[in-house]
Amino acid sequence: MLPRAVFEGSRYAVLGLARSGLATVRALCAAGASVVAWDRNESARADAEKIFADTEGACTVAELTPDAVKGCKGIVVSPGVPINRHPIADIARTANVPLIGDIELFATARKALPAHGVVAITGTNGKSTTTALIHHLLDSAGRVARLGGNIGIPILGTEPLPDGGVYVLELSSYQIDLTRSLEADIAILLNISPDHLDRYDDGFSGYAASKARLFELQHGHGLAIVDRHSLRQIEPVARALEGRAPVVIEDVSIPGDQADWPALQGPHNMGNAGAAVAAARRMGLTDQQIADGLKTFPGLPHRMERVATVGGALFVNDSKATNPASAAPALAAFPPVDGKPRVHWIVGGLPKGDSLAEIEPHLGNVAAAYTIGEAGPMFAQLLGGRVPKVVRAELMAEAVRSAAAAAGEGDVVLLSPACASFDQFRDYEKRGEAFVSMVRSLEGDAS
Numbered sequence: 205m206l207p208r209a210v211f212e213g214s215r216y217a218v219l220g221l222a223r224s225g226l227a228t229v230r231a232l233c234a235a236g237a238s239v240v241a242w243d244r245n246e247s248a249r250a251d252a253e254k255i256f257a258d259t260e261g262a263c264t265v266a267e268l269t270p271d272a273v274k275g276c277k278g279i280v281v282s283p284g285v286p287i288n289r290h291p292i293a294d295i296a297r298t299a300n301v302p303l304i305g306d307i308e309l310f311a312t313a314r315k316a317l318p319a320h321g322v323v324a325i326t327g328t329n330g331k332s333t334t335t336a337l338i339h340h341l342l343d344s345a346g347r348v349a350r351l352g353g354n355i356g357i358p359i360l361g362t363e364p365l366p367d368g369g370v371y372v373l374e375l376s377s378y379q380i381d382l383t384r385s386l387e388a389d390i391a392i393l394l395n396i397s398p399d400h401l402d403r404y405d406d407g408f409s410g411y412a413a414s415k416a417r418l419f420e421l422q423h424g425h426g427l428a429i430v431d432r433h434s435l436r437q438i439e440p441v442a443r444a445l446e447g448r449a450p451v452v453i454e455d456v457s458i459p460g461d462q463a464d465w466p467a468l469q470g471p472h473n474m475g476n477a478g479a480a481v482a483a484a485r486r487m488g489l490t491d492q493q494i495a496d497g498l499k500t501f502p503g504l505p506h507r508m509e510r511v512a513t514v515g516g517a518l519f520v521n522d523s524k525a526t527n528p529a530s531a532a533p534a535l536a537a538f539p540p541v542d543g544k545p546r547v548h549w550i551v552g553g554l555p556k557g558d559s560l561a562e563i564e565p566h567l568g569n570v571a572a573a574y575t576i577g578e579a580g581p582m583f584a585q586l587l588g589g590r591v592p593k594v595v596r597a598e599l600m601a602e603a604v605r606s607a608a609a610a611a612g613e614g615d616v617v618l619l620s621p622a623c624a625s626f627d628q629f630r631d632y633e634k635r636g637e638a639f640v641s642m643v644r645s646l647e648g649d650a651s
Contacts, residue, residue, distance in 0.1 A: 205231050205360045206309060207316040212236030215262075217273040217301070219292055220282025221248035227361035228280050228306045229255055229263075238262040240272055270298040278304040283354070283378035288405055305382030307375065310352075310359050312385065321370040322387075323483055326380060326415050327394030327431075329530045330476045331355075334394060335374040336504050337468070337480040341497040342370055345489050354379060370487065377414040378403065383421065390483050391418045392429040394453070394475065396438055397529040397562070409440065416444035429453060429482050431475065453478040460495040466510070467503030470537025506636035508534060511643045516613030517548070519643045522620035523636030526553075528562045531622035535566035538616045545571040545592070546615040548607040550600070553623030553635070555579035560586050563622065567591055572610055574603035578627040600628070600635070604642040 214237045218228055221243035229252055232239050241252045242265065249265050256263040266272055273279055279296050281303050287293050296303050314320075325335045332355050342349035348366060352359030353373040365371065375383075377400060396412050404410030412434075419428050419441070428450035434441045435452065456478035462468065468477055477498060484494050503509060509521040525531040531551070538547050545568060552575045560567075572593035575583045580598055587594050593610075597603035600619075607617045619639045629635040 205362055205364055206235035206237075206313050208236045210235070210313055210316050215239070215276050217241070217268055217276045217279040219243070219268055219279060220285055221245070221252050222282060222284070223356075224306050224358040224360070225280075225282050226251055226255070227358035228309065231309070231360040232280075233259040233263050240264050240266050240268065240276070242266060242268045268292065268295060270295050273301050274299045276301045278302050278308070280304055280306060280309065281382055283376055283382070286403055287381070288403055302384070303382060304384065305379050306358060306360050307353065307373065307379050307383045307386055310371075310386070311383065317364050318367045318369070320365050320368070321389045321487065323370060323372045323390040323392070323487075324375050324386065324388035324418055325373065325392045325394070325479070326375045326377070326418050327392070328397045328399050328527075329533070330394045330472060331374045331376075332504055332524065333468075333473070333507055334392065334476045334479050335372055337476060337498075337501055338483050339372045340501050341480060341484045341489060341494055342372070342487065344497040344500060345484075345493040347487070347489075375418065377411060380414050380417050383417075386421055387425065388418065388422060389426045390429065390486055391422055391426065392479050392483065393418065393431065393434055393441065394479055395431050396434050396441070399527055399529070399556070412438050413440040416440040419444040419448075419450075424448065427451065427483075427486050429479050451482045453482070456482045458498075459491040460498050465498045465501065467501050467508070468498065469508065470533050472533030472536065473508075506633060508537065509636070509640075511640050512647050514608065514643065514646045515611070517608070517611035517615040517617055519608075519617045519639075519646075520619065521636045521639050521643075522618060523625070523632045523639060525620040525622060526624050526632055527556045528559065528622045531620040532562040532566055534618060534620040535563060535569050538618065539569055541614060545569050547571055548611045548615060548617045549573045549591075550576060550597075550603045550607060550617070550619045550639075551583050551587075551622055552576040552580040553578065553621045553625050553629075554627040555582060555623050558582060558586070560590075571615065572607070574607050576600055576603050576621070576628075577623065579623050583622075600638055601642060604639065604646070608646050 218241040339351050348369040354376045355374040430450045431453045506523040511519045522534045547570045570591040573587045574595045574597045625632045625635040
């Protein structure tokens with residue numbers, strides 16, 4: 205991905221050697237750059253050593269000190285490193301070396317890559333679905349496109365696209381913080397609500413300003429797509445778009461009928477679809493191509509994933525809902541039928557707050573809540589008297605069994621935890637996989 209013409213002979217430091225960090229190390233070494241890399245995890249350092257063993261350049265694993273990084277063009281930091289409180293920030297200042305991310309290396313490489321477009325998507329919720337949907341619309345219309353970024357595919361681990369290709373990048377606020385020159389042809393901000401505030405010393409304002417930088421990096425060029433609330437109510441966003449005429453997501457006319465989009469149910473997915481449709485039209489897709497693509501979009505694992513119907517009840521894996529604002533749309537997607545609530549909601553994990561504010565408007569959809577994990581007692585208390593039934597399950601397996609026993613024809617057993625997973629699972633993906641495995645066992649028992 206990184207052209208030798210741009211990077212040969214340069215020197216970079218890399219901090220964090222997980223998926224994106226190792227891809228960065230490989231790409232820099234292959235492009236003829238020298239690299240000093242570090243991770244506090246010994247096995248991660250060993251992985252980097254293996255890469256360096258096959259490299260001719262001056263690539264080493266060593267702790268990053270001011271002397272070690274002096275003269276580097278940049279310190280490429282993993283998005284998982286909290287730069288507002290990590291020593292690397294002081295080290296960078298002392299050595300006068302910028303902190304950057306792998307997306308910035310991609311931006312630096314763009315001038316030497318075959319002609320291409322870039323669509324960049326950010327927002328508190330819906331990023332992955334919208335990114336995957338845009339990619340699907342392009343791909344199903346015969347356009348060459350590639351996913352990358354926060355969706356789990358390190359962009360530097362991919363091969364460059366041919367002329368006319370489109371890179372569709374999901375960007376977290378952390379990645380935008382580490383990006384200086386990515387001028388996206390289409391920049392999308394889906395929504396903003398409080399999240400990750402421990403990473404921003406000035407709280408929500410800092411978080412919002414981070415998201416808004418995606419528009420600032422366009423320097424007035426290209427298309428900006430934004431939700432109405434952020435444009436009108438979030439000051440850093442309004443300031444970043446002052447003097448421009450962005451597309452407002454809620455004003456986008458969407459071809460087709462949402463009832464025909466099995467993977468895009470719920471009011472929140474109308475917003476995701478609106479943003480994707482606006483981007484697709486800008487890239488030349490016809491409304492017929494868009495309508496066909498909306499129907500065939502398969503969805504994402506762990507995001508409103510329809511796992512199976514067992515005993516007449518639909519089981520849905522929304523493990524990626526790691527905060528209340530993200531769980532709220534999932535609850536909204538399954539309203540009562542004939543006045544009867546039908547959602548059997550599995551909720552809990554490692555809490556990100558103690559408020560039901562975002563979820564409260566949709567509690568009327570909940571027939572029963574099954575609380576799990578560290579946040580289980582808190583949710584049991586918050587939901588007591590607010591929904592017809594609360595079961596303190598503690599463990600996922602118990603919650604699934606209890607929900608399956610109680611759910612009937614037309615009901616929905618929904619894992620949408622509104623919490624991080626780290627109290628019981630390595631990540632939200634492992635949590636979702638555990639749920640899917642348990643549902644498959646129920647299918648076997650029912651057959």
